[in-house]
Amino acid sequence: MIDELEGRSECLYFHFDVRDHYLKLETFIQTADSARKVIASLNETFFQKSLRYELIVLPPDEGSFLTKLAIWISAGTAGVFGFLNSDIGAAYVDGLTGKPPVEWAKELGQASRELAKAASDGPAEEKAERSRAACLVSAKIVVAMTKSVLENDTAKLKKVGMEMGTLADALDARADFYAACVGDKDVARVGFSPDDDFPIPRSSFAERAQKPARKAEEDEPPNWTVSIENIFVTSPNWDEIDQRARHWKGKDQYHRDCYFVIDDAEFWHLVKKKDLQVDVLDNLKVQWASQMIDGRPKNRRVIRVLEYNGNKLSEPLKADALDAILGRHTATTARSGEPSLFDGLD
Known part of the structure; x- marks a missing residue:
């Protein structure tokens, strides 16, 4: 022994x-x-x-x-x-x-x-x-x-x-x-x-x-809903800190307006290294999350930038990592003709 x-x-x-x-x-x-x-x-x-x-x-x-x-x-x-x-x-x-x-x-x-x-x-x-x-x-x-x-x-x-x-x-x-x-x-x-x-x-x-x-159960924030979707960026914000005040703006894969922040440390590392090829209308494939409050998506967060203008950057986070970051969450899959995770404006 x-x-x-x-x-x-x-x-x-x-x-x-x-x-x-x-x-x-x-x-x-x-x-x-x-x-x-x-x-x-x-x-x-x-x-x-x-x-x-x-x-x-x-x-x-x-x-x-x-x-x-x-x-x-x-x-x-x-x-x-x-x-x-x-x-x-x-x-x-x-x-x-x-x-x-x-x-x-x-x-x-x-x-x-x-x-x-x-x-x-x-x-x-x-x-x-x-x-x-x-x-x-x-x-x-x-x-x-x-x-x-x-x-x-x-x-x-x-x-x-x-x-x-x-x-x-x-x-x-x-x-x-x-x-x-x-x-x-x-x-x-x-x-x-x-x-x-x-x-x-x-x-x-x-x-x-x-x-x-x-917090009492009824006071806990709503669950996060996680999805993988494509975003066309119409107004980026390349200041990691300032994005909290002025969110990124884009259109989801159904051409609806959406506002969000990017909470992906690896993405911001690439930004600082100037390793991204930026276009006039950037296309992001992301793993992102929001909370439904009063029937509308709020607090939209990009957890992982998976692709940037067709260039693969990373793999989606698995359930255990999402649990650690978000706590309670639900994974969804956006399909053609169905509302996207971020349907509607703030």
């Missing part, structure tokens, strides 16, 4: 600054359970519950109260790396861990090489070692994301998008973690490394113990 832990696990540290180096049982149980719930929320939202793992409590070091939870991964790493390689996944992982996907890929490659070098029974053993390396790096990613949820302030987590959808469950678990610390007057500060570094003082516990407000 110890060998498996070393090859497939990573430690998540809770370092409690307590005067006499002891912790109440209730505090230990509540904080450990909060970490479990954060990890479960990440697995459900980001990896579609594909990750198979166990949390194991390791003994604290002598002379301190350093809780050590090892996350041991046995399977399901494809879900982690699939998420890492998606646009929305890359944004979340970079935002939470501070390391872009390319750095995690390098770490996986290094771990694979080191473990494969240690293998002695040929290709089958090397394959097994590569699987262990994937489990190890996946554990490191999950631990880094979990640590970020617990350690970062609420404003930063909201900026990353952690308050959306089922990710709010992770923030609820984080609030429970700090509620347990509030209830234990012996805890002066909290850190998340084995070093004597305690970045979260007791004065910050109460604010972090507040659960994010959730």
